Amino acid sequence: MKQLKYCWRCGTKLITRKYEGRQRYYCTRCEEFVYRNSVPVAGVFVVKDEEVLLIKRGGTPNKGLWSYPAGYLEYDEKPETGAVRELKEETGLKAPEKELKLVATIHLEHPDKYVVGNAYAVSSEHVDGEVRPGDDALDARFWEIEEMNDNIEQIESEKIVGAARKAIQLVKDSN
Numbered sequence: 001m002k003q004l005k006y007c008w009r010c011g012t013k014l015i016t017r018k019y020e021g022r023q024r025y026y027c028t029r030c031e032e033f034v035y036r037n038s039v040p041v042a043g044v045f046v047v048k049d050e051e052v053l054l055i056k057r058g059g060t061p062n063k064g065l066w067s068y069p070a071g072y073l074e075y076d077e078k079p080e081t082g083a084v085r086e087l088k089e090e091t092g093l094k095a096p097e098k099e100l101k102l103v104a105t106i107h108l109e110h111p112d113k114y115v116v117g118n119a120y121a122v123s124s125e126h127v128d129g130e131v132r133p134g135d136d137a138l139d140a141r142f143w144e145i146e147e148m149n150d151n152i153e154q155i156e157s158e159k160i161v162g163a164a165r166k167a168i169q170l171v172k173d174s175n
């Protein structure tokens with residue numbers, strides 16, 4: 001994990017100080033602790049029968065691995081709004097926010113940060129459009145859970161498989 005060096009506000013070199021039970025970054029010029037938080041992400045599993053739509057990542061990190069369509073939330077964006085925006089950008093599919101069901105939070109470690117994914121599910125019956133990979137996605141197609149397990153080295157994380165399984169169940173239970 002990359003470390004922070006400078007205060008994001010004033011550029012002063014940071015020191016660390018123990019506070020509230022752990023070593024934290026501190027700026028001696030701002031006289032403030034500089035908190036480092038995980039970064040929120042949102043995405044959608046489109047569920048069709050026993051399959052979920054995955055995208056092949058075109059951006060860093062984990063380029064070339066398969067994951068659920070997801071991306072960083074804008075500063076003022078609700079997770080549901082960001083999830084459908086990312087789905088559209090990466091797969092071309094349009095899903096109504098009101099049809100999203102919260103499936104899981106997916107905590108992943110990236111080289112420079114931890115990300116917390118708000119993962120939703122939507123039935124393909126509620127989705128419009130044709131699948132075409134776009135934005136940072138190199139490819140997009142539906143996967144069965146068994147196929148994901150059999151090719152786990154191509155999947156970004158086992159946590160994606162666990163959430164995909166939950167997404168399929170959730171959509172099935174709501175029908």
Ligand SMILES: [Zn+2]
Nearest residue numbers: 007010027030
């Ligand atoms: Zn500062």
